[in-house]
Amino acid sequence: MICLWKQSDTGNDWSLFSTRHLIKPQLSSTPASSKGRWIRSISWRPLHLDGECRQLAVAYQDCSIVIWDTFTGQSVHTITGHDKPVVAIRWGGTDLIYSASQDRTIRVWRSKDGVLCRTLNLHGHWVNCLALSTDYVLRTGAFDPACAQLVKTVPVLSKDPEITSKLVETAKSLYEKVKGSNPERLVAGSDDNTLSLWQPEVDKKPLSPRMTGHQGVVNDVKFSPNGRLLASASFDHSVKIWDGFTGQFLATMFGHVQDVYLVSWSSDSRLVVSCSKDSTVKVWSIGEVRRWNQEALTTSEEQRKKQIFASDVAGKKRSNSSRVYQRKRHLLHDLPGHSDAVYALDWSPDGQYVVSGGKDRILKLWRA
Incomplete structure (x- = not known):
């Protein structure tokens, strides 16, 4: 079943608009096509x-x-x-x-x-x-x-x-x-x-x-709307940020305590939201990553190599710029409310809402 929801004139309430809206017959080439x-x-x-x-x-x-x-x-x-x-x-x-x-x-x-x-x-x-x-x-x-x-x-x-x-x-x-x-x-x-x-x-x-860098299955990955960064979700309980042009590792976001299923970006490429088996939805501030990334893109290849820092797994020593950057990135919001694993997640194209759904059969709409 697919449900359509309608927002009230005030924008504060949502009501069930329709439970099905089939415009054409189901897309099937043969009577047995649905089997298997x-x-x-x-x-x-x-x-x-x-x-x-x-x-x-x-x-x-x-x-x-x-x-x-x-x-x-x-x-x-x-x-x-x-x-x-x-x-x-x-x-x-x-x-x-x-x-x-x-x-x-x-x-x-x-x-x-x-x-x-x-x-x-x-x-x-x-x-x-x-x-x-x-x-x-x-x-x-x-x-x-x-x-x-x-x-x-x-x-x-x-x-x-x-x-x-x-x-x-x-x-x-x-x-x-x-x-x-x-x-x-x-x-x-x-x-x-x-x-x-x-x-x-x-x-x-x-x-x-x-x-x-991930120590578990990579379940989801998304480019930021401006195409400059990547966010990945893994069963190692983390979200990682990468350079969208070179694939270089930039940061790890820790906070979830179980598998992370999905990530989604805000329309301005400054925030990432993630959902997990631990029943939470988390919003991460990526503003400092974005600014660091823009600065790195303007430097020479040699300077870039000096600026880019190694992953946690490699255990290599980070540069000073890395330490400054690490202090500034943070968990912006923790959105509890689901009682079980959260499997579905999306950020509206206009950046105003985050929607989540999970094993508890509840659809939650968060105002960004």
């Missing part, structure tokens, strides 16, 4: 590529990826090639589809015909999660938090071609602004306790060696 075909991940084609938002990529337990036309309920084509279940997919801004599988590989596909472009091999165990440096802007489309009041006046659901064209152009402009002149970057997290960073559109070699 668990859905593991889904991803919409970006707005700037598909103004009608009609194509959806679905990853299945049976190792396949199906592109669906959500208007007709029919499959466009099926992508095959993985040997084990596909657990994560991303539809990129250049119309490529990225998939991660339990066969230890990441694959890059051409969405229009399902042709395999390249296979990325680095991990020694299942690849659990993927994130793109442009994920935030692909998710928000034509919505820009900086002018949210103006966006509210646009009839997004209108079928007027001129309005659709305007939304597509706005989404394309925002995407290109975030992406810049370089290819999209892709990060992956694995059961081998490591992460990897790529530019899969142009190269099958990683941007850096495997990103080590």
Whole structure:
């Protein structure tokens, strides 16, 4: 069951709006398609590529990826090639589809015909999660938090071609602004306790060696909305922060006492929220990390090497700048309230709310 909730005019209360809103029949190519075909991940084609938002990529337990036309309920084509279940997919801004599988590989596909472009091999165990440096802007489309009041006046659901064209152009402009002149970057997290960073559109070699430091499974990883930082969640009870361009380790956030399942960034890239098996939701201040990172990006390669400090695991001596930085980062808020493990977490695109849900069957909405 999917529930839709409606906010009151005052903004303080929420009421159940609907328990189902099925626009089209379920997407199934054959009567038996639901049997043994668990859905593991889904991803919409970006707005700037598909103004009608009609194509959806679905990853299945049976190792396949199906592109669906959500208007007709029919499959466009099926992508095959993985040997084990596909657990994560991303539809990129250049119309490529990225998939991660339990066969230890990441694959890059051409969405229009399902042709395999390249296979990325680095991990020694299942690849659990993927994130793109442009994920935030692909998710928000034509919505820009900086002018949210103006966006509210646009009839997004209108079928007027001129309005659709305007939304597509706005989404394309925002995407290109975030992406810049370089290819999209892709990060992956694995059961081998490591992460990897790529530019899969142009190269099958990683941007850096495997990103080590976690002592447990990496369950989730997210780029900051500005694409400069990465946050990863692990079963080692920690959240780690990394440089989004080089993969260099920057910091560890300790506070959870059990597995950390998910992380999510605030729209201004200054805060990270995490959820855990320990029933808590925690908000971390990353402001000092962001400023340090911006300063590091302006220095020469030699200066950068001197500034970047080693991970906790390596046990190497940190630089003075590292010590200053460490004193300034901190846990901003601890949000108790759930009575059991928290499995779902997200920060609203406008940065105003955090929503969490878990094993206690309760959905909580936090005002940021």
